[in-house]
Structures are given as structure tokens and as C-alpha cells.
Amino acid sequence: MEHDIWDSLLLPGASEATLSQDLQSVLHSVRTHLGMDVAFISEFDQGRRVLRVVDAGGSTKGPKQGHADPEEESYCRKIVDHELAGRIPDTGLNASTRSMPVTEDLEIGAYLGVPLHHASGEVFGTFCCYRHEPDPSLSERDLALLRTVADIVSRQIEQRFRARREENAAVARVEGVLAQQAVKIVYQPIYDRSVGRVVGYESLARFSAEPYRTPDVWFSEAKRVGAGERLEMLAIRQALTALEALPDGTYLAVNVSPVHIISGAVARTLAGHDASRIVLEVTEHERVADYAAFREAVAPLRQRGVRLAIDDAGAGYATFQHILELDIDIIKLDISLIRDLHLDRRRRALTASLIAFAETIDAVVIAEGVECQEELEALWEFGVYKTQGYHIGRPMLLQEALGAGLAPS
Missing domain, CATH: 3.20.20.450 (EAL domain)
Incomplete structure (x- = not known):
């Protein structure tokens, strides 16, 4: 994944700042609608799961943007690989999540997560949210909502990725003319x-x-x-x-x-x-x-x-x-x-x-x-x-x- 593209989504400036604000707004809406404590968009980056956009409602308890864990130790990777279901009402009752260090580190009690895809179908990250306490009321309808929103978010990010790739190609063309x-x-x-x-x-x-x-x-x-x-x-x-x-x-x-x-x-x-x-x-x-x-x-x-x-x-x-x-x-x-x-x-x-x-x-x-x-x-x-x-x-x-x-x- 192009690091400068993700950086551009999160740094101040024109359309990049607008997209970053839009993603933050989407996270906040989903988190509050589902009654979750934390919502985030992650990226798989060179063996790590990195939180690129985070909404924790202003709480100091939640993870910060840029927080990273080894990819194989994250819920995100296991959900993408179908080793975990996308809906986990009680992480303490799930044998896999109960033993994962990230469960205790981030105080995850209940969890929803779905993949984010490029237009090619390749997975580049996840859209997830969680509560610090278990939530038996989490339903398949909640997961379906998250999946729908994730599809929209994927398209937004993909459009920006495509635009930045085109811009990078333009820079390379012009720099080539200048160099030669x-x-x-x-x-x-x-x-x-x-x-x-x-x-x-x-x-x-x-x-x-x-x-x-x-x-x-x-x-x-x-x-x-x-x-x-x-x-x-x-x-x-x-x-x-x-x-x-x-x-x-x-x-x-x-x-x-x-x-x-x-x-x-x-x-x-x-x-x-x-x-x-x-x-x-x-x-x-x-x-x-x-x-x-x-x-x-x-x-x-x-x-x-x-x-x-x-x-x-x-x-x-x-x-x-x-x-x-x-x-x-x-x-x-x-x-x-x-x-x-x-x-x-x-x-x-x-x-x-x-x-x-x-x-x-x-x-x-x-x-x-x-x-x-x-x-x-x-x-x-x-x-x-x-x-x-x-x-x-x-x-x-x-x-x-x-x-x-x-x-x-």
C-alpha cells in the first residue's frame, strides 16, 4: 500500500482533508448508532495491522490513530482469513479471542469487523468497531449495516487512491521530462x-x-x-x-x-x-x-x-x-x-x-x-x-x- 496515499488522507489540505473528515464522520455515526466505544479503519501494512482513522468519542481509553499490532495477532487479519466471525458479542466466550493479547490490551468485550476491498477485490484493510463490555444484543443486522457502510467507505478510499496514483504517475512523467x-x-x-x-x-x-x-x-x-x-x-x-x-x-x-x-x-x-x-x-x-x-x-x-x-x-x-x-x-x-x-x-x-x-x-x-x-x-x-x-x-x-x-x- 502506498504510504503517502494514506498520509495524504490524514494530513491537512484540500480534498485529502475533506475525505479524512468524511471518514471520521462515518466512523462516529456508525459507532454511536451501534452503541460502540471505538470504531476504526485499519490497513494491512508490511505485516502490521495499522489503525488509520479512529473514533473513540474523545475517550482517552481508546487506541490512537497510527496504533499498530502484528497482523497475525489482530482480529482484523483473522476475520479476513475467516478464522473469526465478523460478529463477536462476547470475546470472553470465544476461545480464540479470549487468548489473544490484543483483547486485553485494547479491552475488547464485543466486536464487529468487515474487510475493506480495492476495486480489484483485493483486501487492503478492515472497518471495525468494538465495546469494552460484552454485548449479547449484537445481531447479524448490525453486521450487515457495517458491511454496507464498509462498501461505501471502500469506494471513497479507492477513488482517492486512484486519484493519488494518477497524480504520482503525472509527477513521474513530468520529472522524467525535466531530468532528461x-x-x-x-x-x-x-x-x-x-x-x-x-x-x-x-x-x-x-x-x-x-x-x-x-x-x-x-x-x-x-x-x-x-x-x-x-x-x-x-x-x-x-x-x-x-x-x-x-x-x-x-x-x-x-x-x-x-x-x-x-x-x-x-x-x-x-x-x-x-x-x-x-x-x-x-x-x-x-x-x-x-x-x-x-x-x-x-x-x-x-x-x-x-x-x-x-x-x-x-x-x-x-x-x-x-x-x-x-x-x-x-x-x-x-x-x-x-x-x-x-x-x-x-x-x-x-x-x-x-x-x-x-x-x-x-x-x-x-x-x-x-x-x-x-x-x-x-x-x-x-x-x-x-x-x-x-x-x-x-x-x-x-x-x-x-x-x-x-x-x-
């Missing part, structure tokens, strides 16, 4: 028709680790398991290795999360690099929890020459708040606006509005996701000459990107 630095960077060119050349390259992460998943899934999983900053900084460091190889007059765009700008991680990662050739792209989809803190954190980078872009503009409502709150240099129009721009008057209207707004704040507009000549020409009609997308050039390895001859007609 299994992040490959590709570069997508940004072409400026007004000067007739590539002016920048957006760096994009690709993952070679198994299982194959898209980059957004990897970054989302890393964030969920607390490794989001480490993975994002790894990708940025890998991207920065191309900076010196890029042609003069071009820049490198890297995608960043606002939280990592605020934490200072981005500033630390960019230290020692030519900031004037770096653009930080903050996606429209990323929430900025504290705009004042963001502006304060990014100010030293701006002073060094870093430019700030809002990525995916037009993809959702947050774009406008980002634009209003942040002193941005570049607005990147999202592919959802560019797709069929030449055919859709609503997209054209919103695009025109964003372009007009960009002009009033002296921001440069770049259209991303350009996939056909008609979209490109529609953008030229708006005066948008900086573009990227499959029609301009696909994301490529560095040497391929540098050697690509791009001259959209």
Missing part, C-alpha cells in the same frame, strides 16, 4: 512584408517523451503537480540557446506565464542574454492575478529592452483587460480571427477594431495563424504586414528556420 530535458524547441518565422524579410522567430516547445501529448497538455500537467515553473523555464532556456545564431535585426519570442514573471523566475532565466532581442508573449488565456505586481516585476526587464506581447488577442474576453492593464508593445491577432478573414465580415470588423486600438497605443500588430494567400491579402488591406502561420512558414528546427527562403507574394 526532453524538450525540443522549434522556431516559427514572423515575416514583415514592409521590409521584405523575417523579423522574428517564435519559439515553441515540442516533447519527445512518451506518451505523446501536445505541449499544452504537458505544461498543464506540470502546473497541476507543482512543476510548472521548472518546465517553463527549461523550455525558455532551451529556446535562448538560439539567440546568438539568429540573424542581426531579428528577435526571439518566448511564451511565458504571468505568474512566473511575477515570481522573478523569468528575469532570472533571461539574465545574461541580450534583452533587446527578446519578446515575452503572454497568452490571452493566462489569468493575471495581480496586474500591479506584474507591472512591477516586468519593469526591470522593460528597462533592459524586453518587449511585451499579448498573444491570442481576440480569442476571449481577457484580451481587452490585458491590453488595458499592461503597457504592451505587440498585439498578436489570434488564429480564430484570421481564419477565413476574407470571407467573414464579423471577423473583419473585430480585426479592424483591434488594429485601430493598437494604433492609438502605438502597439505593433502581428497576425498569427495565416494559412492561405486570401487571408494574407485581407490582412494587407488592413495594413497588417507582420504575419506568421503555415502559409508563411511552419515551426522548424533552428537550422531549417534559418535556411528557409520566405517571400510571400
Whole structure:
């Protein structure tokens, strides 16, 4: 059994604390309903029977959470192995329990116990309760009630076990990527028709680790398991290795999360690099929890020459708040606006509005996701000459990107 899983059920924190409280509540309800002194959930752990959750009604007489006995000397093990019945009204009248040390140690007079099962059917512990005095009134109905409740408890614990196993697997996947630095960077060119050349390259992460998943899934999983900053900084460091190889007059765009700008991680990662050739792209989809803190954190980078872009503009409502709150240099129009721009008057209207707004704040507009000549020409009609997308050039390895001859007609 995974010890960290049981520990997580009993330590303070989010859903784990909630489950622990739920189990405690169930134990209390069953114990009081049956008129018992102690109720507990146990686990079989490396030859021991360990009490994982205990309710003794506040009595100092009952065992404490974590109490352990040798497995073979416990009622629990004998009940699971069918050496003891699940209902023992008087332990003093039972030849087996009368001679067991645990009977005297825990002052067990009457006992009810049933196994707890994994979904696979494997027994992992027991749900039990007992009185210090014999109780001849204990019935098979009482045992049936305990068995019903135990089934519910088993499902609750199994769900949490499954979730924690999945979380452990996610941690292992992300840590594997970090340890192997299994992040490959590709570069997508940004072409400026007004000067007739590539002016920048957006760096994009690709993952070679198994299982194959898209980059957004990897970054989302890393964030969920607390490794989001480490993975994002790894990708940025890998991207920065191309900076010196890029042609003069071009820049490198890297995608960043606002939280990592605020934490200072981005500033630390960019230290020692030519900031004037770096653009930080903050996606429209990323929430900025504290705009004042963001502006304060990014100010030293701006002073060094870093430019700030809002990525995916037009993809959702947050774009406008980002634009209003942040002193941005570049607005990147999202592919959802560019797709069929030449055919859709609503997209054209919103695009025109964003372009007009960009002009009033002296921001440069770049259209991303350009996939056909008609979209490109529609953008030229708006005066948008900086573009990227499959029609301009696909994301490529560095040497391929540098050697690509791009001259959209």
C-alpha cells in the first residue's frame, strides 16, 4: 500500500482533508448508532495491522490513530482469513479471542469487523468497531449495516487512491521530462512584408517523451503537480540557446506565464542574454492575478529592452483587460480571427477594431495563424504586414528556420 496515499488522507489540505473528515464522520455515526466505544479503519501494512482513522468519542481509553499490532495477532487479519466471525458479542466466550493479547490490551468485550476491498477485490484493510463490555444484543443486522457502510467507505478510499496514483504517475512523467530535458524547441518565422524579410522567430516547445501529448497538455500537467515553473523555464532556456545564431535585426519570442514573471523566475532565466532581442508573449488565456505586481516585476526587464506581447488577442474576453492593464508593445491577432478573414465580415470588423486600438497605443500588430494567400491579402488591406502561420512558414528546427527562403507574394 502506498504510504503517502494514506498520509495524504490524514494530513491537512484540500480534498485529502475533506475525505479524512468524511471518514471520521462515518466512523462516529456508525459507532454511536451501534452503541460502540471505538470504531476504526485499519490497513494491512508490511505485516502490521495499522489503525488509520479512529473514533473513540474523545475517550482517552481508546487506541490512537497510527496504533499498530502484528497482523497475525489482530482480529482484523483473522476475520479476513475467516478464522473469526465478523460478529463477536462476547470475546470472553470465544476461545480464540479470549487468548489473544490484543483483547486485553485494547479491552475488547464485543466486536464487529468487515474487510475493506480495492476495486480489484483485493483486501487492503478492515472497518471495525468494538465495546469494552460484552454485548449479547449484537445481531447479524448490525453486521450487515457495517458491511454496507464498509462498501461505501471502500469506494471513497479507492477513488482517492486512484486519484493519488494518477497524480504520482503525472509527477513521474513530468520529472522524467525535466531530468532528461526532453524538450525540443522549434522556431516559427514572423515575416514583415514592409521590409521584405523575417523579423522574428517564435519559439515553441515540442516533447519527445512518451506518451505523446501536445505541449499544452504537458505544461498543464506540470502546473497541476507543482512543476510548472521548472518546465517553463527549461523550455525558455532551451529556446535562448538560439539567440546568438539568429540573424542581426531579428528577435526571439518566448511564451511565458504571468505568474512566473511575477515570481522573478523569468528575469532570472533571461539574465545574461541580450534583452533587446527578446519578446515575452503572454497568452490571452493566462489569468493575471495581480496586474500591479506584474507591472512591477516586468519593469526591470522593460528597462533592459524586453518587449511585451499579448498573444491570442481576440480569442476571449481577457484580451481587452490585458491590453488595458499592461503597457504592451505587440498585439498578436489570434488564429480564430484570421481564419477565413476574407470571407467573414464579423471577423473583419473585430480585426479592424483591434488594429485601430493598437494604433492609438502605438502597439505593433502581428497576425498569427495565416494559412492561405486570401487571408494574407485581407490582412494587407488592413495594413497588417507582420504575419506568421503555415502559409508563411511552419515551426522548424533552428537550422531549417534559418535556411528557409520566405517571400510571400
